[in-house]
Amino acid sequence: MTHPVRIVDADVHNAMRHFDDLLPYLPEPHRSRAADGGMGYPGSGYYSVVGVLRRDATPPGGGPAGSDPAVVRGQLLDPYGIDYCVLVGGGILGVSNLTDPDYACALASAYNDWLIERWLSADRRFRGAAVVSTLDPELAAREIDRVGSHPAIVEVVMGSGARFPYGQRYYHLIYAAAERNNLPVAIHPGTEGAGIANPPTTAGYPTSYIQWHTLLSTNFATHVVSLVCDGVFQKFPKLKFVCIEGGVSWLAPLMWRLDKNYRALRSEVPWLTRMPSEYIKEHVRLTTQPIEEPEDPRDLIRVFEIVDAERTLMYSSDYPHWDFDHPHTAFPKGLSETMRRRIMAENAIELYGLPRTAPDLTDLLRSPDPNGRADEPAGSATVPIGVPDPGE
Amino acid sequence: MTHPVRIVDADVHNAMRHFDDLLPYLPEPHRSRAADGGMGYPGSGYYSVVGVLRRDATPPGGGPAGSDPAVVRGQLLDPYGIDYCVLVGGGILGVSNLTDPDYACALASAYNDWLIERWLSADRRFRGAAVVSTLDPELAAREIDRVGSHPAIVEVVMGSGARFPYGQRYYHLIYAAAERNNLPVAIHPGTEGAGIANPPTTAGYPTSYIQWHTLLSTNFATHVVSLVCDGVFQKFPKLKFVCIEGGVSWLAPLMWRLDKNYRALRSEVPWLTRMPSEYIKEHVRLTTQPIEEPEDPRDLIRVFEIVDAERTLMYSSDYPHWDFDHPHTAFPKGLSETMRRRIMAENAIELYGLPRTAPDLTDLLRSPDPNGRADEPAGSATVPIGVPDPGE
Numbered sequence: 001m002t003h004p005v006r007i008v009d010a011d012v013h014n015a016m017r018h019f020d021d022l023l024p025y026l027p028e029p030h031r032s033r034a035a036d037g038g039m040g041y042p043g044s045g046y047y048s049v050v051g052v053l054r055r056d057a058t059p060p061g062g063g064p065a066g067s068d069p070a071v072v073r074g075q076l077l078d079p080y081g082i083d084y085c086v087l088v089g090g091g092i093l094g095v096s097n098l099t100d101p102d103y104a105c106a107l108a109s110a111y112n113d114w115l116i117e118r119w120l121s122a123d124r125r126f127r128g129a130a131v132v133s134t135l136d137p138e139l140a141a142r143e144i145d146r147v148g149s150h151p152a153i154v155e156v157v158m159g160s161g162a163r164f165p166y167g168q169r170y171y172h173l174i175y176a177a178a179e180r181n182n183l184p185v186a187i188h189p190g191t192e193g194a195g196i197a198n199p200p201t202t203a204g205y206p207t208s209y210i211q212w213h214t215l216l217s218t219n220f221a222t223h224v225v226s227l228v229c230d231g232v233f234q235k236f237p238k239l240k241f242v243c244i245e246g247g248v249s250w251l252a253p254l255m256w257r258l259d260k261n262y263r264a265l266r267s268e269v270p271w272l273t274r275m276p277s278e279y280i281k282e283h284v285r286l287t288t289q290p291i292e293e294p295e296d297p298r299d300l301i302r303v304f305e306i307v308d309a310e311r312t313l314m315y316s317s318d319y320p321h322w323d324f325d326h327p328h329t330a331f332p333k334g335l336s337e338t339m340r341r342r343i344m345a346e347n348a349i350e351l352y353g354l355p356r357t358a359p360d361l362t363d364l365l366r367s368p369d370p371n372g373r374a375d376e377p378a379g380s381a382t383v384p385i386g387v388p389d390p391g392e
Numbered sequence: 393m394t395h396p397v398r399i400v401d402a403d404v405h406n407a408m409r410h411f412d413d414l415l416p417y418l419p420e421p422h423r424s425r426a427a428d429g430g431m432g433y434p435g436s437g438y439y440s441v442v443g444v445l446r447r448d449a450t451p452p453g454g455g456p457a458g459s460d461p462a463v464v465r466g467q468l469l470d471p472y473g474i475d476y477c478v479l480v481g482g483g484i485l486g487v488s489n490l491t492d493p494d495y496a497c498a499l500a501s502a503y504n505d506w507l508i509e510r511w512l513s514a515d516r517r518f519r520g521a522a523v524v525s526t527l528d529p530e531l532a533a534r535e536i537d538r539v540g541s542h543p544a545i546v547e548v549v550m551g552s553g554a555r556f557p558y559g560q561r562y563y564h565l566i567y568a569a570a571e572r573n574n575l576p577v578a579i580h581p582g583t584e585g586a587g588i589a590n591p592p593t594t595a596g597y598p599t600s601y602i603q604w605h606t607l608l609s610t611n612f613a614t615h616v617v618s619l620v621c622d623g624v625f626q627k628f629p630k631l632k633f634v635c636i637e638g639g640v641s642w643l644a645p646l647m648w649r650l651d652k653n654y655r656a657l658r659s660e661v662p663w664l665t666r667m668p669s670e671y672i673k674e675h676v677r678l679t680t681q682p683i684e685e686p687e688d689p690r691d692l693i694r695v696f697e698i699v700d701a702e703r704t705l706m707y708s709s710d711y712p713h714w715d716f717d718h719p720h721t722a723f724p725k726g727l728s729e730t731m732r733r734r735i736m737a738e739n740a741i742e743l744y745g746l747p748r749t750a751p752d753l754t755d756l757l758r759s760p761d762p763n764g765r766a767d768e769p770a771g772s773a774t775v776p777i778g779v780p781d782p783g784e
Contacts (some may be wrong), residue, residue, distance in 0.1 A: 049657060163595065165593060202611035206617065209657065215617055225603050256685060257642075
């Protein structure tokens with residue numbers, strides 16, 4: 001039996017049990033380097049008093065939270081009825097914060113091979129984001145061409161911590177590759193201020209994690225303004241750009257401010273033919289977690305209307321991170337049924353080219369595969385992976 | 393005849409006719425350096441296609457816009473019925489972007505002496521912000537003590553471009569001095585990314601002025617989060633902090649995000665005893681220009697309610713900059729009369745300790761002073777300058 005897809009989770013973190021997991025996928029000399037020195041991702045030095053990972057998500061068999069597909073299934077997908085989820089990695093996003101582009105790109109490739117082998121074949125509900133390093137956009141583009149046609153790879157993901165704004169020409173090879181592979185490009189926070197990335201705020205390094213985390217949205221604002229004004233969406237008209245875990249409500253005033261400035265300063269960006277906010281609504285997608293919680297929930301609903309959430313917003317849980325958002329309780333009362341459906345599933349179905357129906361969980365649980373995998377192979381989508389549904 | 397004060401303009405730019413204007417106020421060796429090399433403020437390199445100054449504000453007698461008190465009077469104060477305005481300088485804010493603290497602080501002192509002599513005695517409606525350089529907080533504190541008791545100095549101002557967020561301990565001597573002089577501390581944009589300041593965005597240098605300008609709000613967000621979380625308002629309970637020209641609407645989602653994070657992460661900031669948004673509403677003030685202009689003006693009114701504009705927001709024109717906001721047309725229809733009155737005058741009266749009544753313009757114009765100065769000396773306030781009205 002099948003049912004219409006009800007929930008797609010656009011931000012789930014899969015982890016390695018140990019960094020040794022990637023060694024078999026690394027060529028020399030990178031394998032020896034990683035074996036000797038570890039991955040070497042630089043950190044930003046911020047410490048969260050509540051931890052970053054849910055303690056109850058630690059696999060019983062050991063390893064960090066998110067490192068066992070069976071636990072992700074049993075703790076997230078099954079109980080919440082999540083029909084598909086996008087695995088976006090974790091620490092591996094630090095490959096854009098290293099200094100050595102060859103090593104960084106080799107790590108990204110090894111991760112993607114491991115992702116496909118360990119995760120994307122483990123459950124038909126898993127979809128994957130291919131990680132690239134921005135240190136060498138040409139190598140990143142090759143990596144997208146290498147893995148982009150895998151039926152369960154539905155996205156390209158990069159850390160949002162960056163040396164320059166993501167609209168600048170340096171990155172355009174990456175967007176060209178993503179566009180020709182019909183894949184959206186996503187950014188995810190966590191690498192702000194780490195290694196070669198710019199300091200995490202407009203005034204350098206704030207004192208504590210609460211400040212660093214609160215101000216992550218300002219980095220997403222930076223990238224969105226750059227993508228629009230540097231003409232990325234004019235140059236790559238099929239490209240979609242996904243802001244994962246950067247918050248939502250900051251986008252409304254940003255669009256007001258950018259549109260106002262555009263009226264006066266549009267001769268600086270003569271390639272734009274529409275208001276900046278129109279490019280944003282067409283090309284930018286956001287995930288919900290961590291959703292803002294204003295005192296009056298109607299304020300959040302109004303924000304959803306302003307940012308055109310029916311087109312732009314996708315549910316995400318951020319499992320297994322500390323600030324997990326429950327799919328049934330994270331949203332304000334009073335959201336229209338249409339908007340809720342679009343946020344919970346349809347925007348993601350269209351963006352990622354997911355099937356519109358999913359097998360019932362009872363059938364999945366009866367699956368002969370001990371990993372709970374159904375007979376249907378991953379990626380047997382009713383529309384080609386990554387191609388927007390024609391009904392969009 | 394007098395009338396109740398109707399309009400206070402919290403952001404007007406006074407300029408030097410030529411940098412030579414400051415030479416008489418500079419001691420050696422700084423005078424020789426400035427005479428030889430100019431002020432030397434580093435720029436950020438951004439170019440506005442519309443210019444930064446209103447072309448129609450250039451004084452008939454020469455010099456840049458904003459350099460002739462008579463023109464400011466005749467083009468701004470008289471025609472718009474502005475009862476008081478705060479002069480916040482301009483390029484001089486670059487003294488926090490230089491490398492040499494002694495030179496930078498000497499320039500700031502020279503500017504403040506020039507401000508008092510050339511401007512604050514020229515019209516009873518002029519009030520001044522004393523400029524300090526952040527390069528040496530101890531010297532900045534001494535400068536505040538030196539000029540802070542002048543009756544027409546109502547504020548301390550610094551450029552918002554900074555090496556580290558304004559809540560950090562490095563700056564606390566400045567806040568201690570401002571508090572003991574009953575002066576609010578203001579920041580003003582323009583120096584983001586210039587000289588020793590941090591790059592102007594979270595991802596370095598954006599491509600164009602429209603991006604740089606749009607993202608200035610993210611720098612104000614950074615400083616506000618830092619001021620609250622680093623405990624400045626707990627340590628300096630009488631301190632008010634004014635965000636000039638940084639926009640308004642970004643503050644609403646920032647408060648939501650910061651309050652939400654505080655619920656989970658408050659043990660990182662154990663000195664806070666209230667929600668972060670409560671500190672913001674009590675201690676942070678914003679000026680209106682450039683006000684956001686959402687398609688539906690009710691959205692801006694709702695933002696005003698959320699940020700408690702009746703307490704926090706002050707009208708500003710930004711004269712003579714290109715994006716001047718007219719006091720009679722800049723605000724959305726539907727604003728309550730109370731809120732409008734608070735924004736147009738009362739919040740500023742309370743913050744700056746201004747008189748509650750002002751002479752009628754006809755009386756001013758009949759003044760025997762050829763500069764239009766009334767008999768009443770500047771600073772003859774009905775409450776002490778800089779001391780909040782007891783009714784606040």
